Amino acid sequence: MSNNDIKKIFEEASRLAEQQLETPLRQLTRKILNEERKYLYSDQKPAQRKKNIKDFIEEARKSGNFKKNVRA
């Protein structure tokens, strides 16, 4: 097995690992953090920020991806 083959195997493994990392939970968490950034670095009002976060959670809940048998 050449070095190139080994490199390809590792790259593929890394890609699969990344895919598995991209769970609904991580997506939701990122979305919330982006909202926080908007507040910290822009002119977003705190009440609007919390409302938006509640909306994200509601959206996530309705998606069904967070049901107990569909663990993220």
Next chain:
Amino acid sequence: MKIISLKMKNFRQFYGEQAIDFSTDPDKNITLIHAENGVGKTALLNAIKWCFFEETTLNFSQKEKLVNNYARDNGDTSYYVAIEFEEDGEYFYCERGYNNLSKSYFKMTRDDFETGVRPINDPELLINSILPKEMSEYFFFQGEGVGSFTKAKVGHNREVKEAIQNILGFKTAQQAIDDLGDIKKDYRKEVAIRNKGSELAKLSEEISKLEQEKIAKDSRLSNCDKNIGMYEQLISDIDEKLANSNSTVVKQNHQNRAKLDKQKNVLTEKIKSKEAEKVRLIKMYGAHIFAKKLASQALDFINEEEFKGTIPAPYNENLVRQILDEHACICGAPIHDGSEAYNNISKLLKNAADPDQGNRVIRARETLKSIQTKNEGAKSHLLANQKDLIELHNNLEDTKRELEEISLRMTEFNIDEIVSLENQRKSHQQHKDTEYRTQGRLEVETDRLKKSIDAKQSKINQLQAQSTGIDIYQESLDILSEVESLLINTLQKAEESSFNELSKLINDTLDLYVRQDFKAKIDKETFNIRLIDNQNRSVAMSDGQQLLLSLTFISSLIQLAATRKNAQGEILTPGVIAPFIIDAPFGVLDNTYKGNMAKSIPESVEQVVFLLSSSHWEGTVEENIRGRVGKEYNLVAEVVSPQGSKRLNPIYIKGNKIDTVRYNCSIDRTIIEEVKV
């Protein structure tokens, strides 16, 4: 991020328009700026920091006076700093300043090869997403006092802890954790409101008891009914016998009694109907009667205030507040805090109100008037009802008395059979009346029980309706907890791994540049950075060693940020690659350590800007970095007054004599001159 150029106008001692092009050559990644004390090194560093973040370093004095004094004295209050930079192959231009109307602005554009120059809608957000403000202080760095990072602190070393957490992007995550905590509280309150399990069980039990009681009373009522029927039958039998009596007088009496009995029943029914009418009238008029005085007072108040002109308010509160918040009149003129215009407009708030207030007042007045109108018919209706009831009761009493008299007359006949029948009838009548009374009482009681059961059932329905959202909130709470756990775990892991990475980066530098066999160790509990010898003993650090270790720590932080820039799967704020701009970094370092640090820093970061005075520069620093200097500038102080007995103190760059000060100039200012060597 790589800074390409800086242009500024009238910023502090830099009068007029002045510019610097920074080196973007990876092999010659140093832009070297020479400046003696007081000429403008710190001002230049702060020009960059201010342009990006509207902030300055702690040691920057009079930070509220950024405009050049000479320009201001000559009526020009405008100033700006503009920076061109590149980020991931894209080119940006940002400019922060104050225009001639003293209005601040910050604008940013993206120069795209295909679409041309386009403005950025939210420049503050974009600049912070490229280089977050809290990370920037380690990239745009004030070197004086940097040694304090590694001074052993009692308890936590807050500076080191904050530096690590800022570079790892903790700020947004911590803010998110706080927010999630608040939202959790909100959701828990909703769950508590909806969690009616125990209350529902209690109410069900109470209903069950009331129903049992009602069943018993219904049964007794049913018996009453039967008994009444039985007594009526017995009386009817006797009446039949009496009606068939041979005595004409008995017959006559009996007929009269039958007539009176009928009359008595009619009167009783009429009384019932009038009592029901009384209840209806009280329900209809009760609230209005009680509210009459209050309504009258409220109407008087509204009329009086309206007369005074405060209702509806003469000024729109929303508009007044908007003008004050935006500091601008509707005509566009600026309104500054504390100005006469600002104070006058603030005074309008005393008489201002929401424009909807007028509509609300009109509705309130109509309601109050209707209360007064409804009261008008109340008294006559209630009095008529009362009069009718009195009359009916009197008639009923008369009828009863006549019936008693007939009954008495019947027992006075000297006929045994009639007397016996009449006595039996009287006894049955008494029993029947008792049953009627019992029936009336039981009816009231069962009615009360029914109402009580209905009320409790209604409460149960209400609670059940409220409970419908409980699952939703519970589910949302579970999701929140998962996000919170992920964030907390991520922060913990990031912090833990940063200890190892930072220790390695610091020790790699120390291995190369420290004379002794010392290692650095970051205490995971206290965040103190210590030097330890090869026997793992803590070393008492000199000022120079502290400074060396602090500089190494900062440059390692910058390297750590760079490694995190493209990390996949990260949820925290990504790392950054940005220039390391450092003002007066080498302080108390000896010549060897100065040279070593000067050599080490450009090897570990992509772009470096050194702001150095001759004491930092001359000697080993020049020897170690000369080959990596891509651009070089000198800040020269131009002074209006004559030289007098002052010395010129030039600096020497590659053997060339370079001015640091010039006298007899037209303006007091600092100019930036490129050093061509």
